[in-house]
Amino acid sequence: MMWRYLGRRPMSTLATDWWHNVGIAPKDPILSITEAFFADSSPNKINLGVGAYRDDEGKPVVLQCVRDAEAKITGCEFLESLSRQGNVKLVEESAKLAYGENSDVVKEGRFAGVQALSGTGACRLFAEFQRRFRPESQIYLPSPTWSNHHNIWRDARVPSRTYHYYDPESKGLHFGALMDDVKNAPDHSFFLLHPCAHNPTGVDPTEEQWREISHQFKVKNHFPFFDMAYQGFASGNLSKDAQAIRIFVEDGHLIGCVQSFSKNMGLYGQRVGCLSVLCMNAKQAIAVKSQLQHIARAMYSNPPVHGALLVSTILCDPHLRNLWVEELKVMVNRTTKMRVTLQKNLEELGSPLNWDHITNQIGMFCYSGLTPEQVDQLRNKFHIYMTHDGRISMAGITTGNVAYLANAIHEVTKSAEGY
Amino acid sequence: MASSTILSLGSASPLALLAVSENSKVPPQKVKFGSSGLTNSFLKAKGNSSLKSQSFGRISMTVAVNVSRFEGVTMAPPDPILGVSEAFRADTNDAKLNLGVGAYRTEELQPYVLNVVKKAENLMLERGENKEYLPIEGLAAFNKVTAELLFGADNPVIREGRVATVQGLSGTGSLRLAAALIERYFPGSKVLISSPTWGNHKNIFNDAKVPWSEYRYYDPKTVGLDFDGMISDIKAAPAGSFVLLHGCAHNPTGIDPTPEQWEKIADVIQEKNHIPFFDVAYQGFASGSLDADASSVRLFAACGLELLVAQSYSKNLGLYAERIGAINVVCSSSDAAARVKSQLKRLARPMYSNPPVHGARIVANVVGDPALFNEWREEMELMAGRIKNVRQKLFDSLSAKDKSGKDWSFILKQIGMFSFTGLNKAQSENMTNKWHVYMTKDGRISLAGLSLAKCEYLADAIIDSYHNVS
Numbered sequence: 001m002m003w004r005y006l007g008r009r010p011m012s013t014l015a016t017d018w019w020h021n022v023g024i025a026p027k028d029p030i031l032s033i034t035e036a037f038f039a040d041s042s043p044n045k046i047n048l049g050v051g052a053y054r055d056d057e058g059k060p061v062v063l064q065c066v067r068d069a070e071a072k073i074t075g076c077e078f079l080e081s082l083s084r085q086g087n088v089k090l091v092e093e094s095a096k097l098a099y100g101e102n103s104d105v106v107k108e109g110r111f112a113g114v115q116a117l118s119g120t121g122a123c124r125l126f127a128e129f130q131r132r133f134r135p136e137s138q139i140y141l142p143s144p145t146w147s148n149h150h151n152i153w154r155d156a157r158v159p160s161r162t163y164h165y166y167d168p169e170s171k172g173l174h175f176g177a178l179m180d181d182v183k184n185a186p187d188h189s190f191f192l193l194h195p196c197a198h199n200p201t202g203v204d205p206t207e208e209q210w211r212e213i214s215h216q217f218k219v220k221n222h223f224p225f226f227d228m229a230y231q232g233f234a235s236g237n238l239s240k241d242a243q244a245i246r247i248f249v250e251d252g253h254l255i256g257c258v259q260s261f262s263k264n265m266g267l268y269g270q271r272v273g274c275l276s277v278l279c280m281n282a283k284q285a286i287a288v289k290s291q292l293q294h295i296a297r298a299m300y301s302n303p304p305v306h307g308a309l310l311v312s313t314i315l316c317d318p319h320l321r322n323l324w325v326e327e328l329k330v331m332v333n334r335t336t337k338m339r340v341t342l343q344k345n346l347e348e349l350g351s352p353l354n355w356d357h358i359t360n361q362i363g364m365f366c367y368s369g370l371t372p373e374q375v376d377q378l379r380n381k382f383h384i385y386m387t388h389d390g391r392i393s394m395a396g397i398t399t400g401n402v403a404y405l406a407n408a409i410h411e412v413t414k415s416a417e418g419y
Numbered sequence: 420m421a422s423s424t425i426l427s428l429g430s431a432s433p434l435a436l437l438a439v440s441e442n443s444k445v446p447p448q449k450v451k452f453g454s455s456g457l458t459n460s461f462l463k464a465k466g467n468s469s470l471k472s473q474s475f476g477r478i479s480m481t482v483a484v485n486v487s488r489f490e491g492v493t494m495a496p497p498d499p500i501l502g503v504s505e506a507f508r509a510d511t512n513d514a515k516l517n518l519g520v521g522a523y524r525t526e527e528l529q530p531y532v533l534n535v536v537k538k539a540e541n542l543m544l545e546r547g548e549n550k551e552y553l554p555i556e557g558l559a560a561f562n563k564v565t566a567e568l569l570f571g572a573d574n575p576v577i578r579e580g581r582v583a584t585v586q587g588l589s590g591t592g593s594l595r596l597a598a599a600l601i602e603r604y605f606p607g608s609k610v611l612i613s614s615p616t617w618g619n620h621k622n623i624f625n626d627a628k629v630p631w632s633e634y635r636y637y638d639p640k641t642v643g644l645d646f647d648g649m650i651s652d653i654k655a656a657p658a659g660s661f662v663l664l665h666g667c668a669h670n671p672t673g674i675d676p677t678p679e680q681w682e683k684i685a686d687v688i689q690e691k692n693h694i695p696f697f698d699v700a701y702q703g704f705a706s707g708s709l710d711a712d713a714s715s716v717r718l719f720a721a722c723g724l725e726l727l728v729a730q731s732y733s734k735n736l737g738l739y740a741e742r743i744g745a746i747n748v749v750c751s752s753s754d755a756a757a758r759v760k761s762q763l764k765r766l767a768r769p770m771y772s773n774p775p776v777h778g779a780r781i782v783a784n785v786v787g788d789p790a791l792f793n794e795w796r797e798e799m800e801l802m803a804g805r806i807k808n809v810r811q812k813l814f815d816s817l818s819a820k821d822k823s824g825k826d827w828s829f830i831l832k833q834i835g836m837f838s839f840t841g842l843n844k845a846q847s848e849n850m851t852n853k854w855h856v857y858m859t860k861d862g863r864i865s866l867a868g869l870s871l872a873k874c875e876y877l878a879d880a881i882i883d884s885y886h887n888v889s
Contacts, residue, residue: 269776300588
C-alpha cells in the first residue's frame with residue numbers, strides 16, 4: 001500500500017534488515033582499557049593502559065613548543081598551498097630526524113617519503129605497498145609486538161609470522177633465539193623492527209646486538225622495516241634513539257621506516273607521521289612515492305594538514321626546536337624517575353621478586369611480568385588498569401600514585417614464587 | 420674458538436660474499452680454509468653498488484648494497500584531477516584559468532577560509548584543548564552534530580538511535596570505510612556507480628576489492644540525466660546491490676534528479692532490494708540550503724530503507740586539508756547500528772587507529788553553536804550564490820557570443836560546483852592547449868574556479884573548442 005503523505009512516503013514495515021549478520025566486534029585490547037577506566041568511579045583509579053604521556057598530576061600535556069607553533073599557524077589565510085608545503089617540509093624534516101641531518105640518503109633524495117596518518121597509517125601504507133609489489137612476501141613481527149601490527153598486516157592481506165624477541169625468563173631480549181629466527185627465515189624476508197623503546201616490552205637490543213642483526217640481515221638479504229614511534233622518548237636523545245636505523249643504513253640496507261609524532265611531540269590526536277622507503281636512486285624514489293600516494297588516494301586522498309604544519313613549524317624554527325628537545329627530556333626524566341621510584345618502593349615493601357627489569361627496560365612501557373590473573377586482580381580490587389599482557393604505561397604513574405601502585409602490585413604478587 | 424660461516428652466493432641475488440666471525444670477541448685474524456687463505460672476496464653487485472669496509476674488532480667485511488626489493492615499481496599514473504592543478508601551476512601564460520579541482524575560490528580566485536572557521540579555531544586556541552587521541556569512532560560531539568545535520572535532529576532514525584556514525588577522513592576515508600564494510604559482510608556484492616562519477620570512486624572500490632559496475636546517468640545528447648537508462652540499469656542489477664548516489668550536486672556533471680525522479684529511484688531500489696549508498700560532499704553548497712540539499716537522503720530514510728551515507732566537510736566548510744567527514748549507516752534497529760559501528764571501528768583501527776581531531780573540533784564548534792551556525796549558513800549562501808551568478812554570466816556570455824543557436828541552458832539547470840560542458844576529450848584538450856583553460860578531459864569545469872571577470876574569455880574558449888575541434 002502506498003500513499004502520499006506530506007509529500008513524502010510513510011515508513012515501510014518491510015525494511016530489510018541488511019546487517020543481521022554483523023556481530024559485535026571484539027573490543028580493541030588497548031583502547032578498551034581507557035574506556036573501562038573512564039567508566040570507573042573509584043577515586044584511586046589509575047590508567048596504565050594507553051601509551052599517552054601524562055604529567056605528574058596525571059594530566060595530558062600539550063607541549064609549549066606545540067602551543068607556540070599553533071599560535072603561529074592559526075587562522076592562516078593560505079591553507080591549501082601551505083598544506084602542500086607543510087607536507088613537503090614535514091617529509092624533509094622527518095627524514096633528517098631519522099637518517100641524520102647530513103645523511104647522504106637525504107641529500108641525494110634517495111628515499112620515497114610521504115606524510116602518513118601517524119604510525120598506524122604509515123604501517124598500513126607500507127603493508128598495502130608490500131602486498132601490491134611483493135605479493136609473495138610475508139612480514140615477520142617480533143613476539144610480542146604492538147597488537148595493532150597484526151591487525152594492520154592482516155587487513156592488508158599480508159601473511160605474518162613471528163620471531164623470538166622477549167625472553168620471559170630474563171625479562172630481557174632473547175638474542176640467541178632472535179638471531180636463529182633471522183637465520184632460519186627464508187632469504188629476502190621482511191622483518192619489522194622497533195628501533196628504540198620496544199612496545200610493549202621496553203626491551204631494546206644493545207648497539208653491538210643491532211650491528212650483528214644488521215650484518216645477518218645482509219647475509220640473508222632481508223628487508224628491514226623500522227617502526228619508530230618513540231624517537232627521543234627512549235633515551236631523551238633524538239640521535240641516539242635513531243641509532244639502530246643509522247647502523248642499518250650505513251651497512252647499505254635499503255630500509256623502510258615509519259615515524260610517528262604522537263608521543264614525542266604529544267600530537268596524538270592530530271595523526272602525524274611519515275613513511276619513508278629507501279631506494280637505489282632518486283628516480284626510483286619518485287616511482288615508489290607515486291605508488292604510495294596512489295594507495296593513499298584510495299584510502300583518504302590527502303593527509304590532514306594541521307598536525308603536519310605544527311611539526312614542520314617546530315622543526316624548522318630553531319627556537320621551537322630547542323624548546324621541543326628540552327621538553328622531551330623533561331618527559332623522559334619523569335618517566336625514568338617513576339621507574340626508579342616504583343622499583344624502590346617494591347623492594348622496600350619486601351617483595352620476594354626481582355624487579356630489576358623495571359629500570360632495565362626503556363621508554364614508555366614496562367613489561368611487568370604480571371600474569372593475566374594478577375592484572376585482573378589489580379583492576380578489580382585496586383582499580384588499576386593495564387593491558388592483559390602486563391604492560392604498564394609508565395606515563396600513567398605519578399609521585400601521587402606510585403606508592404599505591406607499588407602496594408597493589410606487591411599485594412597481588414607477594415605470594416607468587418617467582419615467575 | 421672462532422667459528423666462521425661462509426655463505427656461498429646464491430644465483431638469484433648478486434651480493435657480496437661475506438666471511439665473518441660469529442664470535443665477536445675474537446680479535447681480527449685471517450681465516451684459513453683448506454688451502455686458500457680467505458680475505459675479502461666479493462662479487463660486484465649489479466647496477467648501483469657501493470662498497471664499504473667496516474671493522475668492529477672483527478674480520479673486516481666488504482658489503483655491497485642490495486639491489487632494491489622494489490626494482491619493478493613503475494610510476495603510478497598521474498591522478499587525472501590533481502594532475503590538472505599541477506599542470507596549471509607549471510603554465511606561465513597570463514590568461515591561464517584553473518577549472519580543475521573542485522576547491523572553492525573567491526571572485527579574486529583566491530582560496531577562502533570561512534570566517535566561522537577562523538572564529539572556531541581562535542576559540543579552540545584560547546581554550547587550549549588537549550591533543551589526546553580521539554576514540555576510534557571519532558569525536559562524539561562531531562558525530563552527533565554531523566548526523567543531525569544530515570538527517571535533521573528530529574528525524575526518527577536519530578531519535579531511535581538507528582544510525583551508526585563514525586568520523587572518517589573526509590569523503591574518501593568515509594567511503595573507504597564503507598567499502599571495507601561491504602567487502603567484509605557482503606562479499607561479492609556489487610556497487611553500482613553512475614556513469615560518469617567522481618574518478619576516485621573506482622579507485623576506492625578497486626582497492627577495497629569491491630566489484631562495481633556502472634549505471635547510465637549522463638546523456639550527452641541532452642547534456643542532462645538519462646533517467647530511463649538509470650532506472651533500467653538499476654533494475655537490471657542483481658538484487659541486493661549497493662547503489663552509489665550523489666546526494667546533491669552530482670560530480671562531475673552537476674546534473675541532479677528532480678524530487679519526482681528521486682522518488683522513482685527510491686521505488687526501484689526498494690523493489691530490487693538494493694541498498695542505497697549516498698555520497699554527500701556538497702550539502703549546503705548545491706542550493707545554498709543545508710536542508711534542501713539533504714532532501715534526497717531524508718526521502719530514502721523516510722521510506723524506511725537501510726542506507727549508507729558518506730559526508731565531507733571539505734567544500735561546505737572549506738576544510739579540505741583537515742580531512743573531516745563521516746560514514747553513517749542507517750539500520751533497522753539500534754542494536755544493528757551498535758554492531759555495525761563496532762565493526763566500522765574494527766576496520767578503522769588497522770587503517771589509522773583513530774581520526775584526526777582538528778577538523779572534527781572545528782565542525783563541532785561551528786555546527787554546535789547557534790551564532791556560528793547561522794553565520795555559516797550565510798557564508799554558504801554567499802559561496803553558492805557566487806557560483807550561481809557565475810553560471811548565469813557564463814550562460815549569458817555563451818548565448819550572446821555563440822551564433823549557432825546551440826542551447827546552452829544546461830549550464831543553468833546544472834547545480835553545484837561543477838558543470839559538464841559536453842566537450843569531448845579533444846575539445847577539452849584544445850581548451851588547455853590553445854586557451855590555457857585547465858579542466859578535466861571529461862569536459863568538466865569547476866565553476867568554483869571561475870570569476871565573473873573571466874566568463875567572457877571562457878565563453879570564447881568553449882565556443883571555439885565546441886565548434887572548431889572534433
